[in-house]
Amino acid sequence: MPFDAATLLSQLFTGLVLGTIYVLLALGLSLIFGLLTVVNFSHGSFYMLGAYLGFFVLGFTKNFWIALVVAPLLLGLLGLLTERWLVRPLYGRSIDDPLLLTFGLSLVLVEAARLVWGKMGLTFDPPAALAGAVNLGFTYFPAYRLFVIAATAVVVVALWLFLERTTLGLVIRAGTRDALIVRALGINLNLVWLLVFGIGCALAGLAGVLAAPMRGVYPEMGVTIVIESFVVVVVGGMGSLLGAIVAGLLIGEVVSLTTFFAPKMADIVVFLVMAVVLLVRPSGFFGEAGLME
Amino acid sequence: MLTVDAIHTYYGESHVLQGVSLRVDAGEVVALLGRNGAGKTTTLKSIMGIVPARRGTIRFDGADITRLPPHLVARRRIAWIPEERRIVPNLTVYENLRLAMLKAPVDGKEASARLEEALAFFPRLRERLTQNGKSLSGGEQQMLAIARGLVAGPALMLVDEPTEGLMPIIVRNLTEILHAINARGTSMLLVEQNLEVALALARRVYLIDQGRIEFEGTPDDLRGHPDLLRRYLGV
Known part of the structure; x- marks a missing residue:
């Protein structure tokens, strides 16, 4: 196997890019789980829809940047509708009920995508401005992938500022830990739950558009990655946003390096990492014990 | 100000409050006393809309708040100070x-x-x-x-076991502060295990047992009935 430091560095960068997609998906999952205690299994389908809608907005407007903004907004809207009309009637019931509902929804959405757009994948070209490669010193790296890293960093910082510096962020942080006292202090959490579900789905849509030029657009594109993103959430600690970021990048690197050094292991290494982490820290890196009780 | 009229509250099938009635007038501190599991905390939670009463009515400043969700009860200037x-x-x-x-x-x-x-x-x-x-x-x-x-x-504070598990010096301090808060015009419905604290603060006292109000009177009335204290509070 040809191997040198430059190849390793290049592979680490590839892992970082994969990690950013995990981070975006896991942030949405973790935000929704942390506040609503809903395991959103339709997250992968929202990611897939983000990619398709991005593709069509791009075809319509010929402008990648518009697609990058509009597709996540449409997914956010779909998230609002999903929370209001499908998930909300199940609050107060067992955690399995919304899980089954969103799992069913994901099957419906994948099948609908096959019916509407066909089983064949679509090719999604990166914008011309980001088409080439950049010389990083040790290797040439696609400019678009560097953009994905930068865009994720911006989103993460924006989300952090939103949660730490705004009034709504304060309510979300409080509601994540004790919804009852927040309500007893006069705050209507229904609106907050709705909004957080929308934000989480918009993040999935954004991940879909960002991933499309790298991974292609096809109906099943969210099926595997949502499972891996759940692993990221579990490893990082259920409901912990910092955990989603750290674990997302870690899993991205592990998958990338395993693909390079031991390709046969690449599909299962994610679950090995999860098993080891759960043996050592059952609540994940940053999880608070007892959140599920 | 607050009128609780014959409310029945359930946890699932368990019939916890069996027709509790009480009232808190403007400016009063009213103590609700009873053994563990008698229904004190549940009464506060029913008023707050956290465990809504199935039957009976709760009125606050003339308005029916029996079925209001907690955030709307809170916005009517009722504050809940939970036991935990x-x-x-x-x-x-x-x-x-x-x-x-x-x-x-x-x-x-x-x-x-x-x-x-x-x-x-x-x-x-x-x-x-x-x-x-x-x-x-x-x-x-x-x-x-x-x-x-x-x-x-708040116009009314529902205070659940404020002195539980605290050192005597802090208990004394909190008692004085609750008294001062009331003196500034906030009414209170106080659930308290510490009988001395409750009798020092309250103008009227209710004894609750197995989800029913068994006694209503002033602290002096209660002091004059050691049999009631023994029977309902184990003192």
């Missing part, structure tokens, strides 16, 4: 207070005056404004729970 304190552990002391002021029906100037007033009662909280809720001692958490109720400017 429920300080949000990942927020700072200041953020916990700010949370309570978000929906308080007051303007910015009055809100900061309220904050000053609450911190004047609890100078120890002022020193800890930037600390996380989970770093507070039990006594400090109780102070913050009361301060959090105060900053919303």
Whole structure:
């Protein structure tokens, strides 16, 4: 196997890019789980829809940047509708009920995508401005992938500022830990739950558009990655946003390096990492014990 | 001000409150006493809309609040100071207070005056404004729970076991502060295991047992009935 430091560095960068997609998906999952205690299994389908809608907005407007903004907004809207009309009637019931509902929804959405757009994948070209490669010193790296890293960093910082510096962020942080006292202090959490579900789905849509030029657009594109993103959430600690970021990048690197050094292991290494982490820290890196009780 | 009329409250199939009636008049401290499991906390939770009563009515300032969800009960200026304190552990002391002021029906100037007033009662909280809720001692958490109720400017406070598990010196301090809060015009429905604290603060007392009110009277009436104290409080 040809191997040198430059190849390793290049592979680490590839892992970082994969990690950013995990981070975006896991942030949405973790935000929704942390506040609503809903395991959103339709997250992968929202990611897939983000990619398709991005593709069509791009075809319509010929402008990648518009697609990058509009597709996540449409997914956010779909998230609002999903929370209001499908998930909300199940609050107060067992955690399995919304899980089954969103799992069913994901099957419906994948099948609908096959019916509407066909089983064949679509090719999604990166914008011309980001088409080439950049010389990083040790290797040439696609400019678009560097953009994905930068865009994720911006989103993460924006989300952090939103949660730490705004009034709504304060309510979300409080509601994540004790919804009852927040309500007893006069705050209507229904609106907050709705909004957080929308934000989480918009993040999935954004991940879909960002991933499309790298991974292609096809109906099943969210099926595997949502499972891996759940692993990221579990490893990082259920409901912990910092955990989603750290674990997302870690899993991205592990998958990338395993693909390079031991390709046969690449599909299962994610679950090995999860098993080891759960043996050592059952609540994940940053999880608070007892959140599920 | 508050009238609870024959409410029946259930946890699932378990019939916890079996026709509880009581009232709190403007400016009063009313104590609700009874053994563990008698229905004291459930009465407060029913008023708050957390465990709504299935039958009976709860009226506050003339309006029926029996079926209101907790956030709407709170906006009618009823503050709940729960037994478990429920300080949000990942927020700072200041953020916990700010949370309570978000929906308080007051303007910015009055809100900061309220904050000053609450911190004047609890100078120890002022020193800890930037600390996380989970770093507070039990006594400090109780102070913050009361301060959090105060900053919303309540007309009525539902105070559940404020002195439970605290050192005697803090109990004395809290008793004085609750008295001062009441003297400024806030009514209270107080659930308290510490009989001396309850009788010192309350103008009227209810004894509750197995979900039913068994006695209503003044602290002096109750002191004159050691049989009742033995039977319903085990004192």
